[in-house]
Amino acid sequence: MFIGEVIGTVIATRKxxxxxxxxxxxxxxxxxxxxxxxxxxxxxxxxxxxxxEYVLVTSGSAARQTRATDNRPVDxxxxxxVDTWQTQQQVQYTKFDNNx
Amino acid sequence: MFIGEVIGTVIATRKxxxxxxxxxxxxxxxxxxxxxxxxxxxxxxxxxxxxxEYVLVTSGSAARQTRATDNRPVDxxxxxxVDTWQTQQQVQYTKFDNNx
Amino acid sequence: MFIGEVIGTVIATRKxxxxxxxxxxxxxxxxxxxxxxxxxxxxxxxxxxxxxEYVLVTSGSAARQTRATDNRPVDxxxxxxVDTWQTQQQVQYTKFDNNx
Amino acid sequence: MFIGEVIGTVIATRKxxxxxxxxxxxxxxxxxxxxxxxxxxxxxxxxxxxxxEYVLVTSGSAARQTRATDNRPVDxxxxxxVDTWQTQQQVQYTKFDNNx
Amino acid sequence: MFIGEVIGTVIATRKxxxxxxxxxxxxxxxxxxxxxxxxxxxxxxxxxxxxxEYVLVTSGSAARQTRATDNRPVDxxxxxxVDTWQTQQQVQYTKFDNNx
Numbered sequence: 001m002f003i004g005e006v007i008g009t010v011i012a013t014r015k016x017x018x019x020x021x022x023x024x025x026x027x028x029x030x031x032x033x034x035x036x037x038x039x040x041x042x043x044x045x046x047x048x049x050x051x052x053e054y055v056l057v058t059s060g061s062a063a064r065q066t067r068a069t070d071n072r073p074v075d076x077x078x079x080x081x082v083d084t085w086q087t088q089q090q091v092q093y094t095k096f097d098n099n100x
Numbered sequence: 101m102f103i104g105e106v107i108g109t110v111i112a113t114r115k116x117x118x119x120x121x122x123x124x125x126x127x128x129x130x131x132x133x134x135x136x137x138x139x140x141x142x143x144x145x146x147x148x149x150x151x152x153e154y155v156l157v158t159s160g161s162a163a164r165q166t167r168a169t170d171n172r173p174v175d176x177x178x179x180x181x182v183d184t185w186q187t188q189q190q191v192q193y194t195k196f197d198n199n200x
Numbered sequence: 201m202f203i204g205e206v207i208g209t210v211i212a213t214r215k216x217x218x219x220x221x222x223x224x225x226x227x228x229x230x231x232x233x234x235x236x237x238x239x240x241x242x243x244x245x246x247x248x249x250x251x252x253e254y255v256l257v258t259s260g261s262a263a264r265q266t267r268a269t270d271n272r273p274v275d276x277x278x279x280x281x282v283d284t285w286q287t288q289q290q291v292q293y294t295k296f297d298n299n300x
Numbered sequence: 301m302f303i304g305e306v307i308g309t310v311i312a313t314r315k316x317x318x319x320x321x322x323x324x325x326x327x328x329x330x331x332x333x334x335x336x337x338x339x340x341x342x343x344x345x346x347x348x349x350x351x352x353e354y355v356l357v358t359s360g361s362a363a364r365q366t367r368a369t370d371n372r373p374v375d376x377x378x379x380x381x382v383d384t385w386q387t388q389q390q391v392q393y394t395k396f397d398n399n400x
Numbered sequence: 401m402f403i404g405e406v407i408g409t410v411i412a413t414r415k416x417x418x419x420x421x422x423x424x425x426x427x428x429x430x431x432x433x434x435x436x437x438x439x440x441x442x443x444x445x446x447x448x449x450x451x452x453e454y455v456l457v458t459s460g461s462a463a464r465q466t467r468a469t470d471n472r473p474v475d476x477x478x479x480x481x482v483d484t485w486q487t488q489q490q491v492q493y494t495k496f497d498n499n500x
Contacts, residue, residue: 242403
């Protein structure tokens with residue numbers, strides 16, 4: 001899995017039969033210090049993530065291991081919305097800032 | 101999945117038995133600001149995409165999750181034809197331009 | 201899938217039990233303008249491709265979707281021998297040259 | 301598989317239904333001389349690895365071949381905690397230093 | 401598949417239950433002219449390859465298509481020990497040198 005930031009949405013009305021109703025988000029991969037990379041993927045979003053939220057993306061056949069994506073041509077999903085992460089005891093990101 | 105532009109077609113008459121009748125398109129991966137990358141893949145096209153259209157490509161075992169590609173040696177398909185996408189509230193591409 | 205050029209052969213007599221009889225070719229990935237890249241893979245060849253021929257390579261679990269490779273530890277096959285491909289209405293390569 | 305160093309933890313309360321109870325660690329891939337790379341993955345940890353420990357990460361569908369991850373949207377796990385490795389008869393890393 | 405050189409061994413006693421008894425080797429990917437690359441993988445070795453031997457590595461779900469690795473969290477195996485390979489009619493490597 002990798003951490004990414006939701007940066008947008010893709011709309012496609014002409015698609016393979018079993019893709020109806022699956023929202024497609026643009027997710028930019030980020031580094032563990034929360035700086036952006038140049039890598040983006042399109043992922044199915046079953047969690048209702050907002051633009052700007054940090055999420056975990058699962059890739060490959062594992063992306064079909066949810067009820068919504070089972071047996072569908074999906075190779076990436078938003079598997080979780082990230083609350084916080086830390087590296088070497090240092091919080092790199094937290095969704096709920098103490099000052100807010 | 102990734103967004104790509106259909107840029108061409110591959111013809112191959114000598115192939116494994118179960119690949120007959122599957123059109124093969126050359127798709128160039130593009131960035132989210134619609135600039136081209138140097139990465140191309142060959143994808144099975146079950147949607148009839150035209151050269152110049154932007155499409156979504158699904159890779160890996162997920163590419164076999166359609167009726168046309170089930171149980172065939174296919175590792176990439178055109179899963180959708182893109183109408184529009186936006187990042188940070190800004191439309192990056194739309195198929196149906198207001199001026200047309 | 202990607203387009204590659206067959207550039208050689210690998211011989212290995214000591215191998216896992218179920219790999220007997222599967223020819224192994226060295227395939228160099230090429231760009232869509234037919235210039236070579238630096239990426240090579242070893243692929244099972246069930247089509248009898250010659251050195252110098254352009255082929256389509258299928259990777260991942262899809263490489264086991266042929267009778268010869270089913271249930272074998274194979275992650276890449278030569279799925280087709282390319283006759284021709286074109287990008288933006290321009291023929292980039294054709295096997296059967298008009299002048300020959 | 302690759303060798304990585306556990307450098308942190310990700311917390312996510314909003315996630316797909318079948319991901320409850322699986323600890324998510326940040327693992328930095330390292331070179332065989334134990335120098336760090338810039339590549340990180342998020343991996344499910346069923347072994348209780350500590351920050352600073354060297355581990356083996358398994359990726360792709362193989363990450364679902366454990367009891368804890370079976371049928372879950374997981375594409376990377378910590379499969380082992382490394383005791384030692386050597387290249388060309390030289391020990392590159394050992395967990396239990398003689399001097400300790 | 402790719403050609404690699406066995407350069408070392410990893411020892412790990414704490415691991416997922418079904419990994420017991422599978423030797424883990426460090427394999428450096430090499431170019432087709434037998435020069436080394438900077439890419440290494442850890443692969444299960446069911447063939448008893450020695451340090452310095454050239455091998456074929458199979459990756460992904462295909463790595464579980466042997467009796468030893470079936471249903472185990474393994475994403476790379478040594479599938480064969482290479483005797484020789486040639487590119488463009490030129491032998492790039494042969495295990496059994498005429499002069500020995």
